[in-house]
Amino acid sequence: MALAARLQRFLARKGIPYSELPTPQADDLESAVIASGQSRSDFVQATVLIDVGGALLVAHGLDSALDLDAVFHLTGRRLQPLTARQTMRLFGDCDPGFVPPIGTAYDLPVLIDDDVAHAETVLLTGGANQGVVKMDGRDFRRALAGARTGHLVIRGQGNGDRAALSLDEVADKLQRLYRLPPMPALALRILRLTAHSEATAKELAELIELDPSLTAQIMRYARSALFNYPGQIHSVQEAVTRVLGFDRVAHIAMGIASVRAFDVPRKGPLGMDNFWRHSLYSAFVCQSLAVHCRADKALAYLCGLLHNFGLLLIGHLFPGEFEELNVLHADNPEASMHSLEQQVFGHAREEQILAVGHGAIGGILHKLWQLPDAVIKTAAMHQHPGYHGDHETYVLMVQLSNALLKPRGIGDEFNPDDVPALLESLGLAPDTVADLETEIDRVAPDLDALANSLSS
Incomplete structure (x- = not known):
């Protein structure tokens, strides 16, 4: 039997057809997918999330990682994944690691990723570690009637869980x-110069003019239509005093010099x-x-x-x-x-x-x-x-x-x-x-x- 008892009763009550594809007993969902010999691109997995408002289930492709920021934008909720132990408390009749993506059978609200919402055929775990379930895409979505859909994933192989670091x-x-x-030497000298309240435009210009490329870029900036300066500018010091000002020149010069790192x-x-x-x-x-x-x-x-x-x-x-x-x-x-x-x-x-x-x-x-x-x-x-x-x-x-x-x-x-x-x-x-x-x-x-x- 590939289905957990609660899921089997739910599908029977709703009159939703499915096929069971037996597989040898597997240690995890990935092993079951391989043993099934089916296309992994058709497999849908479940990720269970929770916040103070309760738990919900997201149904998304096996080869995808859930984007929690996208979930927030759809729901307005800052949800986090449940631990394996917490998940199995909700899915007590399922084998560990084999949570079916039909959360409605377990009275959980469900979100469906757009890719799954348009799939013609869906393969999934039914909650048991021996076999997978095959359903028509329309029947799968009928089993999740009332679920919200959206683009919820990052396409590409997921990386698993990571421990948070401070x-x-x-x-x-x-x-x-x-x-x-390290901060490039010229950027560091500009930073130190700006720390002195008595620094002058002449000192800043002399620093910048040590670097011909930086000099040319500052002059181009000062002559641009951003500032519409009506006269001619012949030196960095004039760019500082007449057009850009000390702080702006110092900051753009420091940014340009820093990027060289x-x-x-x-x-x-x-x-x-x-x-x-x-x-x-x-x-x-x-x-x-x-x-x-x-x-x-x-x-x-x-x-x-x-x-x-x-x-x-x-x-x-x-x-x-x-x-x-x-x-x-x-x-x-x-x-x-x-x-x-x-x-x-x-x-x-x-x-x-x-x-x-x-x-x-x-x-x-x-x-x-x-x-x-x-x-x-x-x-x-x-x-x-x-x-x-x-x-x-x-x-x-x-x-x-x-x-x-x-x-x-x-x-x-x-x-x-x-x-x-x-x-x-x-x-x-x-x-x-x-x-x-x-x-x-x-x-x-x-x-x-x-x-x-x-x-x-």
Whole structure:
């Protein structure tokens, strides 16, 4: 018998047909799938989740990993997987590890991934470790009448469970296991210069002019239509004093110099071309938001510019996994980057530390580089919706800038954001968005040109 007693009674009561395919007794679902000789792409698995509101079951393809961020966007609930022991309390008549994806038989609400919702044939465990069940896709969905559907997974082989690590543990392991790049010498000298309240435009210009490439990029920036300066600019010092200002020049120069610490491909959705485009647009939007939020414009610009450096560090340390992340991102544009990173990292024990996400990794790097606390916090927390804590205004400005840039195809993830909630948290009126959109449209050609020059 391939079916648990409760599931068998449920299907009989509903008049839902199925076929039993006997297999030798298996230790786990994966072994049963192999023993069945059936196409694994037709197999549906169950993941049971829980929060304070109770448990629910998600039915999704065997070769997929559940995206908890996507589940949140569909349900509004922050659900977490049950342990194996907790799960078996709900499925007491099933063999351990053989939970059927027909949660309705066990009085559980069910979510169905879009792929399963359109399958013609479905294979599944019926709760027993000897045999699998085959059903017509329509009959399977009839058994789950009332279930909600949505895109809930990351396509590709799942990695299994991972133990959570604290950020202190992550920082410690990163520094012990890997040779983290130091801040490039020129970027460090610029950072130290900005720490002195008496630093002059002449001193900053002299530092920048030590590097011909950086000099050319700063001059190109100052002459762009972003600033519409009517006169001629012949030196970096003039760019500082007449057009850009000390803080803006220092921050863009430090960002350009810092990127040189990383060896990352130009192309791909996460490559250097798109990194610079995202960073420059985010810096511009954050600086514009700072005016409305009574925040420091220069610091807001730096937060937007540097918040995604964790991606560069991952690409620098793990080129193979970074390429895999690029591919997964292209195949799963609706998935959050945090979920994709959890999918890619964790095969080896040492790499599990990177499953915390590029935001936390970037925050650790910025702390190591002794950047301002607000920059550290925005890098570390920009992947965390609903953040409350230190430097909250700067974190929320970065989150809002990313949300506003997504419809333009700018950024590294395109799952929805709660823009009204972000506006409310920042104390901004809804019409602020329209004004920002107009400003972004005005400067877009110049930001694109600058991004292209910086990545080349």
